[in-house]
Amino acid sequence: MEHSIQIEETIDAAETRLSMEKWLRMDRIPHIWCTGCGIGLTVSALVRAFDKLNLDPDQVCIVAGIGCTGRVGGYLRVDSLHVTHGRAIPVATGIKLAKPELTVVVIGGDGDLMSIGGNHFVHAARRNVDITAICVNNFVYAMTGGQVAPTTPSPAFTNTTPYGAYETALNIPSLAESAGARYVARWTALHIRRMSNSMMEAIRKPGLSLVEVVSPCPMYYSRINRLGEHLETMKFYHENSIIKHGEPTENLKIDFQKQIIVGKFVDKPTGS
Amino acid sequence: MKANPKNVLSGVHNLTGGQACVEGALAAGCGFLGYYPMIPALDFVNHFIKRSKETGSKFIQMEDEISALAAVIGVSWTGLKAISITSSSGFSNMMEHLGLGVMLETPSVIVNVQVVGPGDGDSGLPSQGDTMQARWGSHGDYEIIALAPGSVQDMFDYTIKAFSLSERFRTPVLILTDNVIAKRKGKVSIPEASEINIYDRKLYKGPKDKYMPFLPDDELVPPMVNIGDGYRFHVTGLTHNHRGYPIMNEECQELNVHRLVNKIRENTDKITEWVEDGVDSADIVVVTYGLLSNAVKKAVEKARAEGIKTGSLRLVTVWPFPEKRVDNLASRLKGIVVPEINLGQMVFEVERASHGQTNTFFVQCSGEEADDVEMIFGSIKEALTRKKKYDDIIEYTPKSHGA
Amino acid sequence: MRVLRIPLDLSKHKVPQGEVHIIVDRCKGCGYCIEYCPNDVLEVAEEFNAQGYHPPKVKNPENCLNCGLCEVICPDYAIFTIQIGEKEAKLATQK
16 A cells, blocks of 8 residues: 655645645745755744644734745745844834734844844843744854854854854843843754744743744855754754753853753743 | 824914924824934924823834834834834934835835934034935835925924825835924914825725735735735735745846836826925026925015016925926026025936026025025025026035135 | 563554655655654655655655654655554564
8 A cells, every 4th residue: 555645735634734734825835945954843833833822823923034034924824024134023013012912923043133133132022022033043144155143153164254253152042031031942943842832832921032943054054064964963953952941041052062951941920 | 084083183283393293193193103212303202102192102112213113114014104203313224124115115104303414413403414315315226205394384284295195105205304393383273183184005905815915006006904904915125026925036126126116206296296486487496495495485585576586496395306397497597596404415406307408506504594595595696697507517515604 | 681561451552553645846855754753664765856855755654653743843844644543552662
């Protein structure tokens, strides 16, 4: 009996299949992300989180910036805006303020949300806007060719640091906590079910929530640092990650090819 | 449609220019203000905050002007009319999002209370120094609408006009003013709500799965929807097709950007407005806008009293510039005088539009009405003495007031 | 000393039987599904798909338990499983 059926269109499908597809713009799949990129997994987790929360797709709004991760808006079948680099959070703030009943999710990369958008992230956390920010951290500016980003650990090589990065890498959960975010979690892209649960909690929680996703960049970061292909890098991140819920955020620095601490770090009651 | 009586402060009031502008915005149905504190803009902002409780409008102070305009764009997509008020250096900050607003075709109004520049400048001195920046500030090819109120009553009327234009043509509209008019107190007569006509954006009401966010109608303006209405649209600032998806090639750039530019250029007749006074029989015409309207009126009267046939053309909409009218007039005139409170910006546009058919004279004004009247009058007299089509280039070197 | 303990009521436990569906032309050949399938159901196919990648191929169809990990872990939404029945549970140490 032929068990692997190769089909073009999904006609008969299990419930999960159908519910996934209702959230995706199937006319634009296959997407532009590279083989093995963690963004595809992030979207998969996010869609499952939306589904489990039984959200009404008409009341969800995605705002994305520029970059590989920013393209997520174009693949999700909800109202989505693709705005300028780094300024997704202020646009989301405006949308949430004008229509508080919407679920607003901001998706961006580490360069988009934490570099040019760093200022806006800090103030959104301070203001405690009820949006969820999902930051896909691949340690480089991927779309423009692998330049050094604020999260690049020293002494990794990138296109613009041929002798190794030397600036202090940004510790995103620590920044988020000190600015006042209410929920901060970090997972690697392979922790797909835990990441999805974190996203569910983040979306459900009022106030600014941040979920950081450590993802391989097989095209640039892995290649120039000789970390193997996507599978090896992903395996490395996954196997060298250690789950420590509630760990103080100052210990969460990501060093080059060292252990990555993942888990849910901050879950403060809102309104404090 | 008519204004909502809840928002309109009908009657005759003694308001500052800033307050009149905010009353105009509220009468037009504005429900949101996104701002960053700038000294010249504070009058406006404080009045909006004061009135926000009665009208139910929202406001937020953002961390910089970039995010203020970004928030305004986000709010506009939810169906609420939104305004941002800033000053010259904040205006420079907003340039990227001005381009984004044009590309996403988001209706919004931006008030720029101009001060002298460049750099940090001096927030106490009036200026019309952002005239060209309003037109060319952002990158790429685009057209913009800008209005220049000349009096406190204008601040009320033109703000309503700005909202109507922005909703009708789905584009950001600028109001170029300065802190002299903003602080000046004057009589503003606000009509009843039933007498104020406001324009609301055209909303798409067709089947949900057939919605194309950028498919234009016959005015080249696509109908819009609000976030949360169930249309599941995707819009992007990248070059996009009618569906809103980014497509990166030349045909799409043409499909997208040529229409955005034509949207304003082909509808110029419906957008451009100016006020003429005696131009048809004039020898010299003074082209003016904004703060100098009063000074020009007095200078023209003075010139007429001396027997010089003078007319004035006051621009209501600074951009798009009424090229055809100026070209039309230039053939019959002995000279055009362009007074501005800057070192020469609109004069170049006037000169270009007159196509060399007459001489153009620039008058460097300072905002002090008495001085300005003298200088404009002097320039009118000088314009009369030059022969038509002066052989040398008339140079615009900044004069110091001591000389 | 290693003790093998077989539950006395093993025959009463049923596990789902899954069937793997692969949307071949969407696959980008990352290999996550092959690597992370807990029951070693998939392997790399010899053929290319339309995009030039090697998609997965089912190697041991009877092992599929409809756990859904391949579906969740695929970045390209190119693989999914459905349940087509039940079967008797087997110990992991048994073949």
